[in-house]
Amino acid sequence: MKRIYFDNAATTPLADEVIETMARAMQVTFGNPSSIYAEGRAARAAIEQARKEVAHHLGASIGEIFFTSGGTESNNMALKCAVRDLGVQRIISSPIEHHCVLHSLDSLERLGQVERVAVRLDAQGHPDRAHLEELLKSSDKKTMVSLMHSNNEVGAMIDLQETGELCKENGALFHSDTVQTIGYYPIDVSKTPISFLSGSAHKFYGPKGVGFIYINSDNIIKPYVDGGAQERNMRGGTENIYGILGLAKALSLAYDNLEERRRKVTDVRNYMKAQLEANFDNLQFNGDPENGHYKLLSVAFPPSDKADLLLLSLDIAGVSVSGGSACSSGADAGSHVIEALKGAPDRKTIRFSFSHNNTREEVDQVVAKLKEILPVGVGA
Numbered sequence: 001m002k003r004i005y006f007d008n009a010a011t012t013p014l015a016d017e018v019i020e021t022m023a024r025a026m027q028v029t030f031g032n033p034s035s036i037y038a039e040g041r042a043a044r045a046a047i048e049q050a051r052k053e054v055a056h057h058l059g060a061s062i063g064e065i066f067f068t069s070g071g072t073e074s075n076n077m078a079l080k081c082a083v084r085d086l087g088v089q090r091i092i093s094s095p096i097e098h099h100c101v102l103h104s105l106d107s108l109e110r111l112g113q114v115e116r117v118a119v120r121l122d123a124q125g126h127p128d129r130a131h132l133e134e135l136l137k138s139s140d141k142k143t144m145v146s147l148m149h150s151n152n153e154v155g156a157m158i159d160l161q162e163t164g165e166l167c168k169e170n171g172a173l174f175h176s177d178t179v180q181t182i183g184y185y186p187i188d189v190s191k192t193p194i195s196f197l198s199g200s201a202h203k204f205y206g207p208k209g210v211g212f213i214y215i216n217s218d219n220i221i222k223p224y225v226d227g228g229a230q231e232r233n234m235r236g237g238t239e240n241i242y243g244i245l246g247l248a249k250a251l252s253l254a255y256d257n258l259e260e261r262r263r264k265v266t267d268v269r270n271y272m273k274a275q276l277e278a279n280f281d282n283l284q285f286n287g288d289p290e291n292g293h294y295k296l297l298s299v300a301f302p303p304s305d306k307a308d309l310l311l312l313s314l315d316i317a318g319v320s321v322s323g324g325s326a327c328s329s330g331a332d333a334g335s336h337v338i339e340a341l342k343g344a345p346d347r348k349t350i351r352f353s354f355s356h357n358n359t360r361e362e363v364d365q366v367v368a369k370l371k372e373i374l375p376v377g378v379g380a
Contacts (some may be wrong), residue, residue, distance in 0.1 A: 064265030154287030
């Protein structure tokens, strides 16, 4: 059986058009963008065209988009530069953020540079709006709110517009890790009050090792990576030309085909949920399966000897899924997200995440494999 890939929240396969764009760039756009001769100017022009495309899809100005190595760097940059350069003394966040945000906050707190406050969450992972507003009004310190648009493990989403407006009303900066939603949901920073957001190409069928950060032009920060004058003096280091062009191509494809892809992914995801419910008893779905990110389904299977080895058994059976976040699933570590949401610790959580390339037939094959692995039914 051909392997089935149901872990698209971890990373996505490169689109053919992206590979073609990058291969062509490797052949002809090899100049150093900082050089003034023809090859350098051609490389610089290609990067600026890519920046223009990204800005267009987000409703940003080209001077607000900066290319990075990915979402982790972008999130680190937003948080640490806001403290260093914008006078942020207090950051309101949640315990279910991606580790790159949580560990950045750990670092800032350990150095005594910021007061860290956690907003309450409901059982599905949604921030308590009333509590967030209370926290915003409870201090005169310059504050930033950092909340991810969609949780990468359970798919719970925040209302980006509502949160941005609440922050603006209370004079707070707003940073959102949008790595899971860029290319899947329309985001218009010209209408949504937001200070910083991040994107990573490999989440929307682009290459790994390249991403971007949007920095609202009201926020003047200094470089996070020192070096030369690259990225409009914002990030030192010779630009990853091929990655940047691949990112722009992937993002354009994502938004040009947004509704068609959403329809396909939603159909496969909903079919998977229905088939699991039809064939297994006593399942629990983490997060908000009705209103969460349409590409993700987090399932908690009842405890059993078979369920304990479910991730490995599926891999052996030719099915790629995650036990939660891919950033920790290599060690099959317990999920900080499930723990924070008070999920049953004896249940085995499997994250299925889908692509427009997946099919209902693949779902049928995976469910059949699950029935072989859990032959007596998980509710027995």
